[in-house]
Amino acid sequence: MTSTLSVRALEAGELRAAHTLFAAAIHRGPADDAAWARSAQLYGPGRTFGVHSGGALVGTVASFPSELTVPGGAVLPMAAVTRVGVRADHTRRGLLTAMMRTQLEDAAARGEPVATLRASEARIYGRFGYGIATRARNLRVRADPALLRDDAPRGGTVRLLAREEIIPVLRGVHARIAHRRPGGISRTDGWWSATIGRRVDVDREHVIAAVHTGPDGDDGFAIAFLEGSSDFTERGLEVSDLHAADVGATAALWRFLMGIDLVRHVSGELRPLDEPLELLLADPRACAVTGHADETWLRLVDLPAALAARTFGPAEPVLIAVHDGFLAANTGVYRIADGHAERVGAIDGPVRPELECTAAGLAMAYLGDRRPSELVATGWWSAPEPAAVPRADAAFATAEVPWCGTYF
Ligand SMILES: CC(C)(COP(=O)(O)OP(=O)(O)OC[C@H]1O[C@@H](n2cnc3c(N)ncnc32)[C@H](O)[C@@H]1OP(=O)(O)O)[C@@H](O)C(=O)NCCC(=O)NCCS
Structure with missing residues (x-):
């Protein structure tokens, strides 16, 4: 079946259809114009591929250019694979297999020796040579800064950003600290716009974005969104992003988040396995590990x-x-x-x-x-x-x- 499938790079005018197809494959509705204006920025020219049947797009994969830090500190060009979907009436006919082959050949031709992705299901990508290369854990801690040990590091100062400052400021802080450990990747402007920008500017969600400043300048940040609840005293804060250059910055950012009023608990998903939150608490059990997950799926292209x-x-x-x-x-x-x-x-x-x-x-x-x-x-x-x-x-x-x- 695979050999008869024709995979080709999509034209600019076909990218919204690719996004709609992907959204449907993960059971989401189509993006409105404002959301598409954001998401479009993750679809780089020539990097989205599709398979057609009867004149309709029935399968798609995309990637955007990034960079991966590897042990020793080298930073390699990387294809960040995303927006993978096959129309439900065309699955299990080899479409993904054909698209994966084209995409990996494309990455090799672009001089990207590695590709990574996040998997919706763990049974999909091993057959294409992807393996789990970083793992993470989900945490939940009561929102009470008194839980931190008196002698835990205090770090420097934390300031809250205005909505319009979030992306311009955090883009720079992330770029400075993300490559400090193996597995770190760079973010494109399109990533910031399609993820954080969409939630903040299009969905108008309430957001808490804070920066930590240490002796050498800004060296950590956190972005968190409020979990919805009608009860002011029962709401949780979900940390979508927390990067810190050292333990002092980590402690200061968690202390800040745990001290925000009208928040019952703070939770974080896909946190590093070695994040020292328990070590910062007087009662280490106050930090519950609510799950473990695979994070980076890596393909050595x-x-x-x-x-x-x-x-x-x-x-x-x-x-x-x-x-x-x-x-x-x-x-x-x-x-x-x-x-x-x-x-x-x-x-x-x-x-x-x-x-x-x-x-x-x-x-x-x-x-x-x-x-x-x-x-x-x-x-x-x-x-x-x-x-x-x-x-x-x-x-x-x-x-x-x-x-x-x-x-x-
Ligand atoms: C995952 C998805 C893209 C697979 O596309 P597909 O065209 O059906 O994949 P293929 O036909 O090329 O499958 C190749 C092989 O992988 C297996 N496979 C594909 N998807 C699988 C899944 N979800 N679970 C287990 N096996 C799967 C197939 O059975 C096939 O095995 P075989 O070679 O032994 O016959 C498609 O099912 C889909 O769009 N799912 C919903 C959206 C989604 O999860 N996207 C991924 C986001 S990361």
Whole structure:
């Protein structure tokens, strides 16, 4: 079926139909003109693909250009894959498979060695070589700043932004701090407009946007929206965004949010696994972990380039065979030694691999989220040479837990 499908880049005049199709696929109605004016900015020229049937658009995928921080601090061009949908009467006929292939080839041609996405369902993207590369947790804490330990870091000052300041100010703060850890990505103006701008300017939601200023200037921010409730004393604050350069800024922003009047609790979704909120509280149980979620799904599009871009920890050399059934050019044996990785041969060549994995399995270790030993133990990787496993653990280990913090 896939071979008969024709995928092509959509013209500018077809992008609104693509958005309407995507919205319907996730069970939302069409955007009105104001909402479309915002959402349109995520549909970059030439980056939206579609499949037609009987003259109608029946499948679409899009991406916008971004950049991903990898271990060691390099920042790689990245395709941020989004707006994926197939019309309900055309699913399971290979449309997504055909579009994914075109999109990944397009990313490679653009010089984007990595692609990432957020998955509506966890069973969709593994077959295309995407693996979960960052994870996150959901938190909920009572809105009472007295819960913070007296000797918890206090940070600097926090100021509230006026609505019209939010995007101009926070765009700059985010750009300064988002690439501080592996998994961080850059945001385009289109992202700000389509996500925060739509809620603030089109939906006219009440928003709390605050900036933290430390000794070196603005180094953290939070954006939060009120959960609806008719009872003034029962409302919750949902943190949609909280980025901070250090623990002082983190503590100051949580303290500020927990001290806002007429708020019963503060909750945050997709927070970093290592966010130290419990450590800041006198009673660590006051912070409830309400869920865990996969965050970044990573596709190593140009495997040699992606592996060469990250640094590896000090370890004796290790040889890994990577099998990539979807982008066959990536298949090969890679050697990690002296902090760097390079391709050293074909799978059935003279170099015998010590470990084997798929592209998706490698993506799970690439940013440091999963250790090779746990991937071997659970069957994601295999270890023809078991002695190589601790060497691989040492090579892939990162000092920081990877996290992104940007939903798209
Ligand atoms: C997810 C979606 C895009 C899949 O499109 P599709 O054209 O049906 O996908 P394909 O036909 O190319 O499927 C390829 C394979 O993936 C499997 N697959 C696709 N979607 C799946 C899902 N949601 N759950 C489990 N398996 C799925 C298919 O069964 C098929 O398996 P096979 O090769 O063993 O036969 C489509 O179902 C959709 O639009 N869903 C609602 C919107 C959505 O969730 N979009 C994703 C946003 S991140």
